[in-house]
Amino acid sequence: MAQKRLDEFSHIETQISKEKKAEALPFTEEAIIKEKRKETFPPLAGENLPPSYFVSATYDGKTRKALINLYEPTSGKIYFWYDNTGHQPYCLTNLSP
Structure with a gap:
C-alpha cells in the first residue's frame, strides 16, 4: 500500500473546492x-x-393588564392573552392609607 503525505490530501481538496462554483438558490413563490x-x-x-x-x-406593567401565556400544540407556538375583563389587581383597595 502506497503511503501519502498529509499535504497531498489537502492539495486534492483545494482543487475540488476551486472547481465548485457558488450557486445562488432560486427564489420560489413560497419563499417570497x-x-x-x-x-x-x-x-x-x-x-x-x-x-x-x-x-x-x-x-404587564406597560399595558397594566394580566398576561397569560398559552401553548398551542398543533402549531407549536406560544400565544399571549391579555386580560380583557377589566380585572383589578388583588392588592388594590379602597381603604385610605
Whole structure:
C-alpha cells in the first residue's frame, strides 16, 4: 500500500473546492410569501384559538393588564392573552392609607 503525505490530501481538496462554483438558490413563490408575511411579536391569542395549555401568568406593567401565556400544540407556538375583563389587581383597595 502506497503511503501519502498529509499535504497531498489537502492539495486534492483545494482543487475540488476551486472547481465548485457558488450557486445562488432560486427564489420560489413560497419563499417570497414567507418573506413578505411578517409575524407580530408577541403572537396574540385570537378569538378562535384552539384548545391550548396554560404556561404562565404574569402582569404587564406597560399595558397594566394580566398576561397569560398559552401553548398551542398543533402549531407549536406560544400565544399571549391579555386580560380583557377589566380585572383589578388583588392588592388594590379602597381603604385610605
